[in-house]
Amino acid sequence: MLNLGLIGCGSIAGTHVDNIVNHLKGAQVTEVFDVVREAAEALVSKYGLSAKVATSASQVIQAEDVDAVVVCSRNDTHFEPIMEAIKAHKPVFTEKPMTTSQKECQKIVDAEVQAGQRFVQVGFMRRYDPYYQQLKKTIDSGLIGAPLMGYCRHFATVPPTEYFTTENLIDDSFVHESDILHWLFNDEYKSVQVQFPRQNSTNQNEGMRDPQIVTVKMKQGAIVNVYLDMNSHYGYEIKCQVVGEKGIAQLPEINNLDLHADRKVYHEVDYDWSNRFTEAYQLELQDFIDQVAANKSPAGPTAWDGYIANVTVDRAIQSQKTEEPLTVELPQKPALYQK
Ligand code: ISE
Numbered sequence: 001m002l003n004l005g006l007i008g009c010g011s012i013a014g015t016h017v018d019n020i021v022n023h024l025k026g027a028q029v030t031e032v033f034d035v036v037r038e039a040a041e042a043l044v045s046k047y048g049l050s051a052k053v054a055t056s057a058s059q060v061i062q063a064e065d066v067d068a069v070v071v072c073s074r075n076d077t078h079f080e081p082i083m084e085a086i087k088a089h090k091p092v093f094t095e096k097p098m099t100t101s102q103k104e105c106q107k108i109v110d111a112e113v114q115a116g117q118r119f120v121q122v123g124f125m126r127r128y129d130p131y132y133q134q135l136k137k138t139i140d141s142g143l144i145g146a147p148l149m150g151y152c153r154h155f156a157t158v159p160p161t162e163y164f165t166t167e168n169l170i171d172d173s174f175v176h177e178s179d180i181l182h183w184l185f186n187d188e189y190k191s192v193q194v195q196f197p198r199q200n201s202t203n204q205n206e207g208m209r210d211p212q213i214v215t216v217k218m219k220q221g222a223i224v225n226v227y228l229d230m231n232s233h234y235g236y237e238i239k240c241q242v243v244g245e246k247g248i249a250q251l252p253e254i255n256n257l258d259l260h261a262d263r264k265v266y267h268e269v270d271y272d273w274s275n276r277f278t279e280a281y282q283l284e285l286q287d288f289i290d291q292v293a294a295n296k297s298p299a300g301p302t303a304w305d306g307y308i309a310n311v312t313v314d315r316a317i318q319s320q321k322t323e324e325p326l327t328v329e330l331p332q333k334p335a336l337y338q339k
Helices: 011-022 037-046 057-062 079-087 102-115 130-141 168-185 278-295 303-322
Strands: 002-007 027-033 068-071 092-094 120-122 147-155 189-195 212-218 223-229 237-244 248-250 258-261 264-267
Touching (some): 002 278, 011 027, 079 102, 168 223, 168 237
Antiparallel strands (some): 189 212, 237 248
16 A cells, blocks of 8 residues: 655645545555645545644655655645655655746756656646547557647636636646647647737636637647637637648547437536546556556656646746747756656
């Protein structure tokens, strides 16, 4: 049984704990911490955990009854616990983004390279989604030929939070596409550009410009347009279409039932990501548990993947200022992360 220490007890932590308790095998939560103690106590109570409520993240990480750490705290508080877990030689699953700073990502990569071991898995759960897995397999099979261009839709019914900012469309939402696209296209990014089309007059978030279009250019020439809209009103929709030399592969248009009722034929659209990626959240954490139990290291999205996403996100946020394309430059991939 893998003993997990949880840092951050908000909504995504609830998703992971629910999965650990009710859907996954081989792990239990033994220590939890949140800066708001009541949030930690509420999580323990809601899921009937026998976990201890710690008084600090360090106490969780250093605890003898913690074999691995799960970081679900606010995005800009991931760095310290990740680094401490690595220093303690404890594997760590961190929610995306790995951190909100390129420099911090570099330090995490450097720490793993120095240790000569991977400890970090980043919560880019779309790689575990069965539909994205099929899309990747189809592209890799050569059925559609070399990928030439793509279109993605990342729409939210309403902004994820009432304080969601112009930058958050990139560092909290587009960050998923910044991970999945180089994985799907088997390529590296050449440049990224953010443009603001006509803005949505129904947007209530003053600090948030919405919608946004991100244009990603790959080194082998493919171009992908990512439409970000946090005020779709009709629902949460994730699309990904890849056009190749010989055909098109794309996520299915419909992932909910076809309904024939009230003299209509229709399908419902998800309200948010929790339903659309239910299986992906379970598969990513089960993989972390299984790999750590068997090999002491995770095999999912690595700290280097987290670094690529962060560099790309940083350049996209810089492009928001001018709407000009900016190059994405990465150092040589360390040997630790070669496939
Ligand atoms: C949220 O944090 C997630 O990770 C969801 O998967 C994403 O679709 C949403 O845009 C983010 O705000």
